[in-house]
Amino acid sequence: MANLLYLVHRLPYPPNKGDKVRSYHLLRHLLQRHRVFLGTFIDDPDDEQHLPTLRAMCPDLHVERIVPRTAKVKSLHGLLTGEALTLAYYRHEGMQRWVQDVAHQHPLQASVVFSSAMAQYAQPLAPQVPMLVDFVDVDSAKWTQYAPAHRWPLSMLYRREGQRLLAYERTVAAQAHRSYFVTPNETALFVSQAPECRDKVQSLSNGVDADFFSPDPARPSPFPAGEQAVVFTGAMDYWPNIDGVSWFVADMLPRLRVHWPRARFYIVGRSPSAQVLALAGEHVEVTGTVPDVRPYLQHAAAVVAPLRVARGIQNKILEAMAMQQAVITVNSCADAIGASAGQGLLRAETPEAFVQALQPLLDTPDHAAALGVRARAYVEQGFSWQAHLSGIDHDLANLQDAAITRSLETAVHV
Structure with missing residues (x-):
């Protein structure tokens, strides 16, 4: 059983929207074999009620609150620093301190990063604590795709965000032990823009909880008859x-x-x-x-x-x-x-x-x-979650084997 740092940009519970579905099932998968120290943000006050559920799952849970309107204003600082606004949006001193404390108090075998913005907290620990990064999608391409659908100045900001975020995604993927994207098409898109990372990225598909999402003859209809x-x-x-x-x-x-x-x-x-x-x-x-x-x-x-x-x-x-x-x-x-x-x-x-x-x-x-x-x-x-997410197990096992080998070599030299 390894100690893992898991960093997620939005509270991974309840699984009631796209990114939270994936981050929650990844958390559940990691907890089957490992101790998971979870650092995350809350951007919806309704999610506060679900903190006890996550605290019962993880040995340590650290949560910082984001007020989206305030965070958007704060993120504009990135225009002065030249960085992607997404990074400034999710930058928080409390999260930085917590990550450093966890790394100091517990021997971490790896950090698992969900979404590129959270990599800024794991990068200072690498390469001693290897990073596994779940980009999910090529977010930089999303911002670039938004630009033509909006008028100036938003079109300019979205285009800039796409360019700056891609540069950061390439840096993170180069530093990571392994990076994941949700489909082969997303993986191929990223490799076309970051060919230097070709051998370090792979696809890790989504799944669906078919036991929960299943028809029930007793479930009443919410629609008027005849509609x-x-x-x-x-x-x-x-x-x-x-x-x-x-x-x-x-x-x-x-x-x-x-x-x-x-x-x-x-x-x-x-x-x-x-x-x-x-x-x-x-x-x-x-x-x-x-x-x-x-x-x-x-x-x-x-x-x-x-x-x-x-x-x-x-x-x-x-x-x-x-x-x-x-x-x-x-x-x-x-x-x-x-x-x-x-x-x-x-x-x-x-x-x-x-x-x-x-x-x-x-x-x-x-x-x-x-x-x-x-x-x-x-x-x-x-589309079984278990089958798809098992792809990360191979990389974690390799990291654990490498850590054991280093420990043995150190003991022999001592």
């Missing part, structure tokens, strides 16, 4: 989700209602932005936080993920498929998961294509149900 609910799920303060639902409401929903007047679009997810709240109306329901997303998925007539700006594997798609729902999404999201139309993952790049793909699901519920059964079978077979 054809088209559902999108996700954190609604996240720009790719905001852009996706805005696109659907503007360009797909009017076409949809011409043929299916009983169709209603449900935007299900926490923290809806002002732009999302403004979409609510007679034919659009914005739920905000719901106690359980599963009823909305199980009883939907159709599930869509119209994400024009997205990176990596979308947990929302895996969860819907596990709930026996076919999902309509764009090519980039479908490519990351790999299922075919016959396995419940339908592709559409234009509003017309989305409406066309929805037609057989809304017209023929039995057809939709049959595709849903195949969708669940696909993710059950290919």
Whole structure:
């Protein structure tokens, strides 16, 4: 059993949004064999109630609070220093002191870093404490992708952030023992921009908890009888989700209602932005936080993920498929998961294509149900968290063997 330092940019519990799903399951996986010292941030006061759960799991838990509005102002200091604003956003003296104290008090075999911004706390310990870095996605590419969708000065800031963050990602990956990305496509993208790190990066896919996300005949529907609910799920303060639902409401929903007047679009997810709240109306329901997303998925007539700006594997798609729902999404999201139309993952790049793909699901519920059964079978077979996250075990075992060898060599010389 090794002592591991685990650094996460957002409290990894509850697993109610994309990054927290992955960071939580990675924590659970590490705890199966190791003692994990967890350092993290809280940016949502609602998460305070979950601290006892994590304290019961880890021998030490250190939490710093972030007020997003204040942190954004603080991050602008990066314009003076020339660094990525993301690093200044997550820089905190209390976290730095805690990491140094843990390293002083406990022999650490490795640090596991979740998201590039947290590497700034592990870098001073390397190479004595080797770093394993879960980048998840190429975040720098995300910021670069945001730029054309926004006006100046945001477009300039996003473009700058992409450039500066990529430089930092390359530095971190060069220092790390191993770095991970969520899909082979993300791995290939990073290698194309950081060829010097080619031999130090690999893919580590997402999974889905198919026991939790499973249909239940006794689960009641949240929708009025006779309504054809088209559902999108996700954190609604996240720009790719905001852009996706805005696109659907503007360009797909009017076409949809011409043929299916009983169709209603449900935007299900926490923290809806002002732009999302403004979409609510007679034919659009914005739920905000719901106690359980599963009823909305199980009883939907159709599930869509119209994400024009997205990176990596979308947990929302895996969860819907596990709930026996076919999902309509764009090519980039479908490519990351790999299922075919016959396995419940339908592709559409234009509003017309989305409406066309929805037609057989809304017209023929039995057809939709049959595709849903195949969708669940696909993710059950290919997206187990345990199977995917075992990829990190090999690297940890190698680090432990290397540490034992160094200790023996030191003893012989003494």
